[in-house]
Amino acid sequence: MRNPVAKKVTQIEPSGIRKFFDIVSEMQDAISLGVGEPDFDTPWSVREEGIYSLERGRTFYTANAGLKELRIEIGNYISRKYDLHYDAVHEIMVTVGGSEAIDLALRAMVDPGDEVLIPQPSYVSYLPCAVMADAKPVIINLKEENEFKLTRKELEESITDKTKILVLPFPNNPTGGIMTKEELEELVPVIIEHDLYVISDEIYAELTYKGRHVSIASLPGMHDRTVTINGFSKAFAMTGWRLGYAIAPKMIMDQMIKLHQFAIMCAPTNSQFAAVEALKNCDDEVAKMVEAYDQRRRFLIDALRGMGLECFEPFGAFYVFPSIKKFGLSSDEFASRLLREEKLAVVPGTAFGDCGEGFLRISYAYSLTDLKKGLERLQRFINKLQTE
Structure with missing residues (x-):
């Protein structure tokens, strides 16, 4: 056979x-x-909203990109928390966890042979998702003496004429390392000079214990070069609800939604109603x-x-x-x-x-x-x- x-x-x-x-x-x-x-x-109010949505018979498909009400609340949330400003209708989508968003972003953005820079140690899904998208993963080995942060020198030394994507996994799983605004600003000129795009996995953004989390997408020149991944699992203790979201320029988002449309259809409806409550009232x-x-x-x-x-x-x-x-x-x-x-x-x-x-x-x-x-x-x- x-x-x-x-x-x-x-x-x-x-x-x-x-x-x-x-x-x-x-x-x-x-x-x-x-x-x-x-x-x-x-949080109880989130669970209650999920239960209430089922009691009301809200068991239908939502739009492929997610409930419009939820996308608007995500837009409000990222604006007040991280100074990110995107069109909720065309540049935000709801996914089945952050992991689906990572997979969609890579498949929507790379062609066979494109190189994806993956700093390690980092979350286990980046490399296999790049492989399944027919990209070539290129590992950047981070160093303990730098607290496992990505330095400008390490980034520059890893770029070739085939590099297209940089995965930026901070706050980091497994090290707990973060990158400050000043450290991110060091990377931006290199990213722009080499015409790279960034997939910034910020699922742990709320779990920052020194200062305030800074998203690289909020820095000058990076709004249109960044796909930001986030979700509800960690900050809101909603792992089993399987709900994440992606934020990206419309050109990229249109293609991510297309893939999501054929593979998933939409994220769980009652989870989406519950997430609206989480964003509005659970700070x-x-x-x-x-x-x-x-x-x-x-x-x-x-x-x-x-x-x-x-x-x-x-x-x-x-x-x-x-x-x-x-x-x-x-x-x-x-x-x-x-x-x-x-x-x-x-x-x-x-x-x-x-x-x-x-x-x-x-x-x-x-x-x-x-x-x-x-x-x-x-x-x-x-x-x-x-x-x-």
């Missing part, structure tokens, strides 16, 4: 994150500090969650450093990225033994790119009680390694 599956798909490695959590799900008394999912409930709830994350962040950093682990201070998302190089184990070996011997799951840094070797991703999207229990197990494991 002819091979029924596409070669480019078989060559994509499965997510390095899932292996550990498939084991955890079947391991009694295991603790996970690895999943990037808020431990908070979706206070989000602020409380951010305050709690920040408390956990500071606690976790202090605890890890107290164990002798080197860890730069992350100011975004809900992850820390400590170094375990001193123990002489690979990231995968360390994480596998930690899970097997202490029943504690964290994610090896290599799940997010080869330059993540020697690091772990630990999430603080967990209660302080769970963090303390997990850290006790980590300390026992480190003590054991130091006596071997």
Whole structure:
């Protein structure tokens, strides 16, 4: 028989994150500090609106781009939060999570052989989405001494005459790193000089603990060069509602909507009605969650450093990225033994790119009680390694 599956798909490695959590799900008394999912409930008023929409029979298709009311509220939200000004009708679309928006943007913008610059460590979907769009992913290995931020020099050295897209993943998953306005401004002249476009994944924008998040799309010259990805999963604790959005110039957005139209049709209707409520009335709830994350962040950093682990201070998302190089184990070996011997799951840094070797991703999207229990197990494991 002819091979029924596409070669480019078989060559994509499965997510390095899932292996550990498939084991955890079947391991009694295991603790996970690895999943990037808020431990908070979706705000009650948002849940209530979702329930109400079902009770009212709002179970119809929406427009392909999403409820007009929701797109208008997204436009209002990004204007007051991030100084982004786009046409809600023609330049904003609602997607099934931020991941769909990433996939749509790449497929709408690249031709076979176009190069896509992907700074790593970073979210696991960028590289396979680029491959599935028939682009050539080009990895930029970020450095610990720069707090895993993208520098102008690193960007310049990675550009060729085939480069078309730069993925900008800040605030960063897995490192928690952010880029300030001044650091983004360093990149803009290079992007414009080489006529590049940017896909800026800002799903963690609200989870910024130092200053205010700055979107590169708000900087001079970048409005028409940027596709901004965001959504409701992280800031509003709405992971299971599967709702994201993309913001882009009309020329790009028209093609993204076309792909979305044929592949998805529209995002879940009751989720969209619930999201309107989230944007209108949940700033206070989000602020409380951010305050709690920040408390956990500071606690976790202090605890890890107290164990002798080197860890730069992350100011975004809900992850820390400590170094375990001193123990002489690979990231995968360390994480596998930690899970097997202490029943504690964290994610090896290599799940997010080869330059993540020697690091772990630990999430603080967990209660302080769970963090303390997990850290006790980590300390026992480190003590054991130091006596071997």
